Amino acid sequence: MGTAEVFKRKNKQNEGVLSQRQVGVSMEISSAKIAELVKQVLADMETADRGVVVNANEVPVGVSNRHIHLNKADLETLFGAGYELTPLKDLSQPGQYACKETLTLIGPAMRPIENVRVLGPLRSKSQVEISMTDSYVLKVKPPVRESGKIAGSAGITIVGPKGVVELKEGCIIANRHIHMSPADGAKFGVADGDTVTVDVEGKRRTRWYDVQVRVHKDFRLEMHVDTDDANATGIGNGFKVKIVKE
Ligand SMILES: [Zn+2]
Numbered sequence: 001m002g003t004a005e006v007f008k009r010k011n012k013q014n015e016g017v018l019s020q021r022q023v024g025v026s027m028e029i030s031s032a033k034i035a036e037l038v039k040q041v042l043a044d045m046e047t048a049d050r051g052v053v054v055n056a057n058e059v060p061v062g063v064s065n066r067h068i069h070l071n072k073a074d075l076e077t078l079f080g081a082g083y084e085l086t087p088l089k090d091l092s093q094p095g096q097y098a099c100k101e102t103l104t105l106i107g108p109a110m111r112p113i114e115n116v117r118v119l120g121p122l123r124s125k126s127q128v129e130i131s132m133t134d135s136y137v138l139k140v141k142p143p144v145r146e147s148g149k150i151a152g153s154a155g156i157t158i159v160g161p162k163g164v165v166e167l168k169e170g171c172i173i174a175n176r177h178i179h180m181s182p183a184d185g186a187k188f189g190v191a192d193g194d195t196v197t198v199d200v201e202g203k204r205r206t207r208w209y210d211v212q213v214r215v216h217k218d219f220r221l222e223m224h225v226d227t228d229d230a231n232a233t234g235i236g237n238g239f240k241v242k243i244v245k246e
Contacts, residue, residue, distance in 0.1 A: 057188065058240040059178055059198070062092055062222045063230040066134055067117045068103055068158065069127040074167075078103060078160025085120045093179055094218050095121065104159040105130070107138030112159070128156050128171040131228040135173065145172040146212060174226060177212040178243075179219035188243055191215060198223065199242045203234025207244070 076083055079101065086100035101118040105128065113134060127150055135142055135154075142154040149172075156171040157164060178196070185191060192215035198208045211223070223241055230236060 057243040059180075059221060059223045059243060061230070061235060061237065061239045061241055062224050063235075063237050064129065064174060064224050064226050065117065066105075066113065066128075066130045066227075067098075067119050068105075068129075069119055069123045071124055071126050072122050074126045074158070074165045075122060077163040077165050078158060080162040083162075085118065085122070087120060091119070092220055092222050094220065097121075105134075105138060106157040106159060107135075107140040109137065109139035111137055111139075113137060125150060126158075126165065126167055126170050128158065128167065129174045129226075130171065131226045132173055133228055140171055142171040142173050144175050146175050146177065147172070174224065175212055176208055176210075176223070176225050176229065177214050178221075178223045179214050179216070180221045181219055182215055182217060184221045185213070185215040188213075190243075196243050199244050200233045200235060201242075202239065204232065206233055208241075 070078070070085075075085065087097045088100045089098045091097055097120045099118045099120050102115045103118060105113045105116050113130075116128075127147065129147070130138070130140075130142065138156070140154045140156055142156075143152075145153060150170045153169045154171040155166070155168050157166050176198075178198075180188070180190075188196075190196060190213045192213065194213045195210045196213055198211050200206050200208060208225075208229075235241075
């Protein structure tokens with residue numbers, strides 16, 4: 001029974017024995033008391049909320065399917081001069097979005113992977129992120145890397161409606177990483193570039209080591225893994241994993 005309901009019932013019981021004037025007074029006291037109690041309950045709830053987050057060390061997961069980041073020159077080769085990306089859906093990290101545009105990937109196997117999503121905004125260098133399973137289909141050998149570190153990574157061919165781009169490098173398997181704000185970094189006691197261990201209590205429980213922490217003021221708390229990792233553990237978007245202290 002809610003606090004307000006308790007007070008209502010109490011007042012109802014009193015009505016029989018109290019004069020009209022007394023009831024009025026009693027009602028007045030009750031509403032003031034209710035307001036005070038509600039305030040206290042809300043304050044307690046807020047404290048409890050904070051407690052859960054701090055103690056659990058939980059991080060929501062975002063599963064990254066294979067995708068492509070493009071620079072302006074490659075965008076125009078693939079889609080035509082002056083072409084601009086069409087944003088389709090905002091991603092969890094501020095400023096990042098999935099686009100309407102998709103492309104085809106081809107490697108030495110000559111077996112294409114079609115409908116690979118382009119993510120915006122444009123970057124200074126094009127980058128293709130695939131899973132290890134994809135790499136077997138394409139017969140490319142991308143290194144496991146932090147996004148953006150593409151020097152010496154694998155080559156791959158991208159086919160678009162208006163042209164073909166042969167990347168000499170830029171194909172990687174993204175490493176497991178956690179995006180977080182400086183405030184979250186302080187809460188978890190980690191800094192940008194640190195690595196942590198993560199417990200995954202999915203359908204097939206496991207533990208991920210050497211998970212890179214990426215701290216930036218624009219980041220929202222989220223761990224990114226690829227489809228191989230998600231499928232291996234039986235988890236999906238929004239699943240909560242835990243940072244563990246060893
Ligand atoms: Zn990420």
